[in-house]
């Protein structure tokens with residue numbers, strides 16, 4: 001039995017609220033959207049906790065979080081980020097030289113700005129892995145894709161991110 | 170970035186996975202071998218490593234405190250009775266009340282006080298105080314509406330109180346949607362009172 005079977009939604013709020021807020025903020029770069037998401041997720045957790053069956057709590061929670069996030073986007077009909085064509089990274093510029101790599105000390109604002117330019121699937125995978133700290137298995141469960149897809153998305157997200165963070169001198 | 174062939178693309182994914190320590194032994198051997206020999210792969214590896222580091226260096230943010238449930242509700246309870254909660258606070262307060270019998274009892278006490286105060290009759294002002302007469306009349310006219318409002322709230326409170334007993338102390342029977350609808354109904358009453366005040 002998982003210890004999470006005895007969690008109340010308030011426990012979840014206190015234990016995971018900050019992570020959920022940060023997750024949404026990193027995906028959107030917007031504090032209002034992040035606050036909306038936290039509220040929606042906590043409502044869904046409260047409703048769903050009774051029917052939660054022991055398993056990967058992280059996978060369950062982040063699936064709820066992700067679905068709430070996507071529902072919120074659909075509801076608000078926000079401008080979708082323009083996804084780059086699959087497999088074509090040429091628009092992102094030439095490979096950085098080692099000097100450029102060494103010289104680039106990035107503020108988190110720069111990284112944030114670059115993050116929101118990534119296609120959603122890649123951005124989500126990177127944020128779940130490197131911001132939230134989920135395992136590949138947990139990401140696969142939360143996003144309902146095979147683990148191979150998780151690997152590929154995280155990699156492509158990082159790859160594109162690095163190109164976005166390097167400006168030609 | 171130059172276009173990669175399938176092998177390079179697969180290798181690049183392995184390099185990313187290597188950073189996260191999720192490779193199988195077989196994959197690990199391949200990556201280690203490549204990183205010993207292939208300058209391009211080494212450059213790619215460092216690029217991925219930097220991107221990963223950049224994201225991981227971003228700070229975990231503080232969540233605004235109003236988004237978290239507190240141990241118990243306090244002044245929000247009076248605001249809830251008066252329909253004065255913000256749209257952000259309402260679902261949080263509703264959810265807390267649904268899961269917390271202590272706060273429901275405090276809410277019931279507050280509601281009784283509120284009803285008692287609001288049920289006090291309006292006092293006739295002396296005739297010479299003409300300025301106040303209209304105000305007092307308006308106040309008296311308000312009373313029935315306010316009592317009706319308070320009664321509605323009392324119904325909500327009773328439902329809160331009865332819910333857990335009725336269901337054997339398990340899940341409350343009231344849904345969040347019900348609570349919010351009721352709260353919205355309560356919140357809408359002062360506007361109606363406002364309109365009746367402006368009527369002749």
Ligand SMILES: [Zn+2]
Pocket residue numbers: 240241242265269270271272
């Ligand atoms: Zn309470």
